[in-house]
Amino acid sequence: MSEYVKQAPEASKAPETGGAGPRRVPLTPGARRALEAAGRLFYERGIHAVGVDLIAAEAGVTKKTLYDRFGSKDQIVVEYLADRDERWRAFLADRLERVRAPRSRILAVFDASRDWAERSLPRGCSMINAHAEITDPAHPAYAVITGQKAWMLALFTDLARALAPRRAKSLGRSLMLLHEGGLVAYGMGIFPDAIDHARRDAQALLKAAVRSDG
Amino acid sequence: MSEYVKQAPEASKAPETGGAGPRRVPLTPGARRALEAAGRLFYERGIHAVGVDLIAAEAGVTKKTLYDRFGSKDQIVVEYLADRDERWRAFLADRLERVRAPRSRILAVFDASRDWAERSLPRGCSMINAHAEITDPAHPAYAVITGQKAWMLALFTDLARALAPRRAKSLGRSLMLLHEGGLVAYGMGIFPDAIDHARRDAQALLKAAVRSDG
DNA sequence: CAAGGAGTAAACAGATCGGTCTACTTTCGG
DNA sequence: CCGAAAGTAGACCGATCTGTTTACTCCTTG
Numbered sequence: 394m395s396e397y398v399k400q401a402p403e404a405s406k407a408p409e410t411g412g413a414g415p416r417r418v419p420l421t422p423g424a425r426r427a428l429e430a431a432g433r434l435f436y437e438r439g440i441h442a443v444g445v446d447l448i449a450a451e452a453g454v455t456k457k458t459l460y461d462r463f464g465s466k467d468q469i470v471v472e473y474l475a476d477r478d479e480r481w482r483a484f485l486a487d488r489l490e491r492v493r494a495p496r497s498r499i500l501a502v503f504d505a506s507r508d509w510a511e512r513s514l515p516r517g518c519s520m521i522n523a524h525a526e527i528t529d530p531a532h533p534a535y536a537v538i539t540g541q542k543a544w545m546l547a548l549f550t551d552l553a554r555a556l557a558p559r560r561a562k563s564l565g566r567s568l569m570l571l572h573e574g575g576l577v578a579y580g581m582g583i584f585p586d587a588i589d590h591a592r593r594d595a596q597a598l599l600k601a602a603v604r605s606d607g
Numbered sequence: 608m609s610e611y612v613k614q615a616p617e618a619s620k621a622p623e624t625g626g627a628g629p630r631r632v633p634l635t636p637g638a639r640r641a642l643e644a645a646g647r648l649f650y651e652r653g654i655h656a657v658g659v660d661l662i663a664a665e666a667g668v669t670k671k672t673l674y675d676r677f678g679s680k681d682q683i684v685v686e687y688l689a690d691r692d693e694r695w696r697a698f699l700a701d702r703l704e705r706v707r708a709p710r711s712r713i714l715a716v717f718d719a720s721r722d723w724a725e726r727s728l729p730r731g732c733s734m735i736n737a738h739a740e741i742t743d744p745a746h747p748a749y750a751v752i753t754g755q756k757a758w759m760l761a762l763f764t765d766l767a768r769a770l771a772p773r774r775a776k777s778l779g780r781s782l783m784l785l786h787e788g789g790l791v792a793y794g795m796g797i798f799p800d801a802i803d804h805a806r807r808d809a810q811a812l813l814k815a816a817v818r819s820d821g
Numbered sequence: 822c823a824a825g826g827a828g829t830a831a832a833c834a835g836a837t838c839g840g841t842c843t844a845c846t847t848t849c850g851g
Numbered sequence: 852c853c854g855a856a857a858g859t860a861g862a863c864c865g866a867t868c869t870g871t872t873t874a875c876t877c878c879t880t881g
Binding site: 437438439441442516517521522523524525526527528538539542543546563566567569570571572573574575576577578580581582583584587590591594597598601 | 651652653655656730731735736737738739740741742752753756757760777780781783784785786787788789790791792794795796797798801804805808811812815
């Protein structure tokens with residue numbers, strides 16, 4: 394892998410859709426198939442374990458197309474993570490739109506995570522997994538990973554503010570801990586229904602928080 | 608990497624020290640240095656990102672010695688994880704020996720994790736990280752990873768039993784969630800002092816659990 | 822109709838991967 | 852004193868890795 398210099402030739406335009414972050418490459422049909430294949434393979438087997446030749450073969454695309462569109466494997470990794478993040482945020486936003494009560498909105502995040510997790514292999518959170526493989530903070534994908542977690546923490550904190558404003562910061566962090574714990578326990582198969590268990594614990598936590606907040 | 612067939616030539620003896628698991632190779636001076644180097648490199652950079660040539664060079668050992676002792680890179684990975692697990696259990700046992708009150712013993716696990724984490728790079732739990740890279744359940748290291756998490760869950764459940772016997776199973780899982788969440792949040796730098804925060808949440812949880820258990 | 826964007830097919834390059842091998846040296850216990 | 856264990860030094864193997872290149876084919880659009 395090159396030293397993070399390469400971007401796709403036509404990159405560095407496109408409007409900001411969600412959070413900040415490097416790049417998005419225009420998705421031609423071939424690029425779209427490549428990204429879909431890369432996403433599946435990266436998630437199932439790990440990033441380092443999947444080569445560009447395999448991605449190209451699975452996508453029914455030549456390596457030239459891969460490099461014409463993305464410029465480097467590192468950029469494919471960035472697109473993979475940014476794409477998953479974007480999808481997750483859209484999925485979650487849709488779930489949250491339908492719920493009004495502050496307490497239910499918080500629990501809806503856990504429900505969304507459970508449903509999201511159950512629609513693919515039980516391999517847990519792609520950001521946590523990617524963080525285990527990408528150890529260099531200068532890697533362009535690193536910001537996507539930490540940005541996703543920072544966004545989730547901010548979300549929990551915001552949701553907590555509507556429920557217990559004085560304890561929002563601490564409560565947000567506690568919810569984050571339960572949520573991350575649920576994702577990991579689910580991904581590693583430590584015990585069954587881990588995300589549901591985390592949800593129940595969150596529910597108890599919220600009850601106590603409301604009681605003790607002004 | 609070979610298909611998991613290779614073990615060190617002299618393997619498959621040595622008494623069971625801790626939990627079950629595939630095997631420990633006798634540690635000659637060269638093998639010890641190699642394992643120390645491999646452990647540091649694997650943890651800091653990830654398993655797939657570290658080659659056997661680098662391990663040999665950092666350990667001041669030739670590749671022949673590596674393969675005479677371990678037989679394969681896969682076996683080095685197994686030794687790396689089993690060694691860390693063994694060390695962690697010894698470290699934790701020492702901490703637990705000094706505490707008697709059931710509630711304090713549970714909190715001592717969080718304290719031990721915090722201290723253990725702070726003595727190395729903030730890269731979180733080596734088992735969680737390894738699980739992100741080793742995706743094949745047939746890999747000999749997989750049992751070490753899942754075995755470690757199962758052991759931790761059993762530990763939390765046992766400790767919980769002394770405090771709230773009727774809720775031990777559920778309480779053990781809740782503690783596990785907080786603990787794993789703390790490890791991940793710490794490893795990814797999501798917010799400061801994550802393990803301490805998890806400890807505080809565990810403390811509150813224990814208070815409530817005692818109140819509602821027989 | 823001409824030009825350019827998107828793509829296929831496939832060879833190629835250089836580096837690195839895990840792993841093997843030969844030849845020689847050092848150390849130590851029976 | 853001798854043989855086995857543990858090690859160094861370093862060449863070597865085939866496979867795979869990321870990335871590049873040449874030559875050609877579609878298809879769309881001005």
